[in-house]
Amino acid sequence: MTRTPTEVTTPAPANDAAQSVAQPTPAFDATELLKEHKKWTSSQDNAEPIFADIYNAGQNRLAAFTTRDGSPDVFAYPTDPHRLFGLVAAEQNRVGERSGVRTAGLPVISDTAKIPSDRVRSAAEKDASDRAPSAATSENAVRDYTRTLEKAGFKPDEAATIAAQTYKRLLEASEKGKLQGTAAEQMMRMDRAHQEILQAPPGGRLKDGQRDYLTPADRQNIVRDSALRTMDPEKYVNQGQHMTCALHSMGKQELEAGDPARVAERTRDLVNNGSTTVKEMDRRGPNGEVVPGRERIVRVDSLSLKPDREASNTVNAHNYGDNGKQGPAGQIYAALTGQLAGDLRSEREGKKTSADGLDQAGYIYMAAHAGDRGARRGQTSTGEGMFSRDGQGALRYIGDGPQVAIWDVAHLNRAIGGADGAVFASSTLFRRANGEKPPPGYPPDLQISTFRNTDELRAKLKEFQQRTGQSGQLGVNAPFLPGGGRNGHGMHAMNIRLNEDGSFRLDNNWGSRKDLTRVSDDEVDMATNSNRWTPKPGSASGRRSAPDDGTRFGPGNGRNPNEADSDFNKRMDEQEARQKEREEEEVRKRAQLEQAREAQQAQLTAERERAQQVQLVQNRARANRVGSG
Numbered sequence: 001m002t003r004t005p006t007e008v009t010t011p012a013p014a015n016d017a018a019q020s021v022a023q024p025t026p027a028f029d030a031t032e033l034l035k036e037h038k039k040w041t042s043s044q045d046n047a048e049p050i051f052a053d054i055y056n057a058g059q060n061r062l063a064a065f066t067t068r069d070g071s072p073d074v075f076a077y078p079t080d081p082h083r084l085f086g087l088v089a090a091e092q093n094r095v096g097e098r099s100g101v102r103t104a105g106l107p108v109i110s111d112t113a114k115i116p117s118d119r120v121r122s123a124a125e126k127d128a129s130d131r132a133p134s135a136a137t138s139e140n141a142v143r144d145y146t147r148t149l150e151k152a153g154f155k156p157d158e159a160a161t162i163a164a165q166t167y168k169r170l171l172e173a174s175e176k177g178k179l180q181g182t183a184a185e186q187m188m189r190m191d192r193a194h195q196e197i198l199q200a201p202p203g204g205r206l207k208d209g210q211r212d213y214l215t216p217a218d219r220q221n222i223v224r225d226s227a228l229r230t231m232d233p234e235k236y237v238n239q240g241q242h243m244t245c246a247l248h249s250m251g252k253q254e255l256e257a258g259d260p261a262r263v264a265e266r267t268r269d270l271v272n273n274g275s276t277t278v279k280e281m282d283r284r285g286p287n288g289e290v291v292p293g294r295e296r297i298v299r300v301d302s303l304s305l306k307p308d309r310e311a312s313n314t315v316n317a318h319n320y321g322d323n324g325k326q327g328p329a330g331q332i333y334a335a336l337t338g339q340l341a342g343d344l345r346s347e348r349e350g351k352k353t354s355a356d357g358l359d360q361a362g363y364i365y366m367a368a369h370a371g372d373r374g375a376r377r378g379q380t381s382t383g384e385g386m387f388s389r390d391g392q393g394a395l396r397y398i399g400d401g402p403q404v405a406i407w408d409v410a411h412l413n414r415a416i417g418g419a420d421g422a423v424f425a426s427s428t429l430f431r432r433a434n435g436e437k438p439p440p441g442y443p444p445d446l447q448i449s450t451f452r453n454t455d456e457l458r459a460k461l462k463e464f465q466q467r468t469g470q471s472g473q474l475g476v477n478a479p480f481l482p483g484g485g486r487n488g489h490g491m492h493a494m495n496i497r498l499n500e501d502g503s504f505r506l507d508n509n510w511g512s513r514k515d516l517t518r519v520s521d522d523e524v525d526m527a528t529n530s531n532r533w534t535p536k537p538g539s540a541s542g543r544r545s546a547p548d549d550g551t552r553f554g555p556g557n558g559r560n561p562n563e564a565d566s567d568f569n570k571r572m573d574e575q576e577a578r579q580k581e582r583e584e585e586e587v588r589k590r591a592q593l594e595q596a597r598e599a600q601q602a603q604l605t606a607e608r609e610r611a612q613q614v615q616l617v618q619n620r621a622r623a624n625r626v627g628s629g
Contacts (some may be wrong), residue, residue: 038173070411133205141187142167142494148194152223153314163187166231170260178257178469190230193268194223201272206302208274213306218328221307222271224315225327226264230255232321234495240326242382243401244367244555246409246553247337248330248509249473253413253495257469262417267332275299275354278340278416296415298343298352301366301373304335308383324511331367334384338365338402341412345403348441351389362389365402399554406475406549409493410448419468421449424457424496425475426528431548446572454504454521457528461498471495471507476527477547478569479508481561482516487535488557489547496524514561574581 025509090481142163149159170183179186198219204212214222215591228236233255241250254263269276280293311328313319320327326334342363343353351362358364363386366373370385379385386403387395404412410423427450430436449464449472451457461472478492479485499517504524506516516523526532533546547556 045422136184139185141184145187147193152220173257174471192266193264196268206274210274210302219314222328225329237322238324243554244334245509247334249493249576252471297355298340300335300339303369304367322512335367341402401554404553420447424449424472427452428530471497481527483561487577489551490556491547491551
């Protein structure tokens with residue numbers, strides 16, 4: 001039976017004098033709602049609706065909603081229109097409470113006996129839910145996540161869309177058995193982490209005593225970027241103008257499946273405490289027993305967390321995503337994993353790590369502002385850099401990026417909690433015949449998924465995707481990718497997946513415009529098989545030394561697919577200038593050492609001459625005493 005909407009009055013609380021007169025709620029035309037959203041009608045009456053938001057109070061229109069199965073833009077209309085009226089009225093009541101209009105339960109609508117009790121939230125219940133964690137249900141997860149994203153600066157409809165799409169993606173991973181816990185549990189962990197990111201520690205200091213460089217706006221931006229990266233890792237996890245391809249390729253895997261909430265939790269730890277804990281996956285021992293994965297404390301220089309120029313824009317789909325820029329949450333991820341890479345290198349070399357204190361660590365990585373830690377102008381083109389600590393305790397700049405090669409990436413993946421075999425590389429990349437065995441100093445059971453041809457790559461990649469729900473991390477020679485210059489070299493980390501037709505999909509970590517959505521076997525082989533890295537005739541750069549398993553990730557002397565000739569030539573000029581500066585610095589150091597050696601030699605000569613003079617005087621005195629006697 002169709003009912004004509006009537007004006008509804010909501011009784012005011014008795015203890016609120018300012019609201020002593022009943023306040024009318026605008027008429028709500030459910031008939032128009034049904035017409036407007038007919039395309040969203042679902043025949044599944046048991047799909048419990050989740051109202052993500054209602055805006056435009058005058059019209060009371062539904063802005064966004066999702067169903068328990070995670071499908072976006074779907075509303076399961078109940079067969080009973082009275083229940084529909086009641087559900088919408090209950091949500092109106094909740095929205096009124098959130099906007100400050102105190103009510104006393106549901107508006108009066110006839111025949112609302114069928115409204116589920118969990119839909120009725122009084123003002124007191126709402127206040128209590130803000131103080132205590134909600135139960136891990138899909139409704140609570142989407143609702144709470146939406147509210148936190150609004151606090152981070154997203155508009156209500158944007159926040160609702162992000163929450164719904166994030167839940168849908170996580171639910172799909174959960175249904176495939178590729179998620180730790182339920183989708184709701186993951187979202188609620190993310191939500192708690194995001195709430196705590198928004199709450200700066202008191203006194204302008206992190207828990208470890210370091211200065212907190214983040215403004216409230218920075219913290220909002222970090223949450224916004226974290227939410228977008230989690231909603232759509234393929235689009236929003238990018239390296240931008242940084243040497244962080246290997247780091248973000250791994251970060252993309254973490255957010256795709258497994259335990260993506262821990263990425264937000266580690267971000268929270270770093271911006272509030274200055275440190276966090278990373279843990280390897282548990283493994284099986286020789287007798288089938290569970291061997292707990294090793295835990296490591298990683299401390300990060302808080303200046304490395306301060307957004308650089310690229311990460312300082314207001315985070316939205318226009319400023320980040322398709323253009324490939326690295327956002328503020330991405331910078332924090334790079335700060336963590338870059339420092340972890342330095343700590344692992346310290347472990348392999350028997351040095352102290354950041355867990356022993358930043359003033360003791362053998363290596364320090366700065367994701368930004370490396371110039372403030374000793375890198376001279378011209379040494380770092382991106383503001384980032386790895387430093388080593390010399391025998392006197394001073395930091396010495398090594399170079400841009402985390403300075404990692406293929407085995408370092410595999411070690412880093414294990415330490416962060418990644419699955420075995422997450423890193424893929426052609427067997428032609430390895431210098432030794434037994435290339436699958438790690439070099440001395442690395443865990444002896446460390447694995448890289450090597451392949452001799454694309455058929456073998458396809459088989460191993462399919463198994464890895466089915467086992468983990470993640471893409472693989474692939475090492476390529478970037479100039480030999482489609483669109484590259486086929487000259488020189490430059491090791492690059494990409495994410496690789498199989499399309500349904502068996503073709504390859506390559507995510508370039510430079511934004512969707514640089515991704516390769518359908519790549520042939522021959523193109524993949526060209527980019528990964530070192531036997532084919534012969535420069536094309538007339539190229540500006542010769543073969544030189546082909547990359548191998550010891551070559552560090554980063555742009556080399558070849559033109560990459562994301563570079564025009566002018567960009568490539570500019571980069572070569574900048575590299576030449578930096579190389580010239582390094583050579584001049586070496587000349588200055590040698591001159592200083594020579595000067596110090598000469599000064600030391602002069603001092604020794606002067607001391608010998610003084611000793612000779614003293615000896616001569618003593619000899620003369622002795623001779624005089626003998627002669628007088």
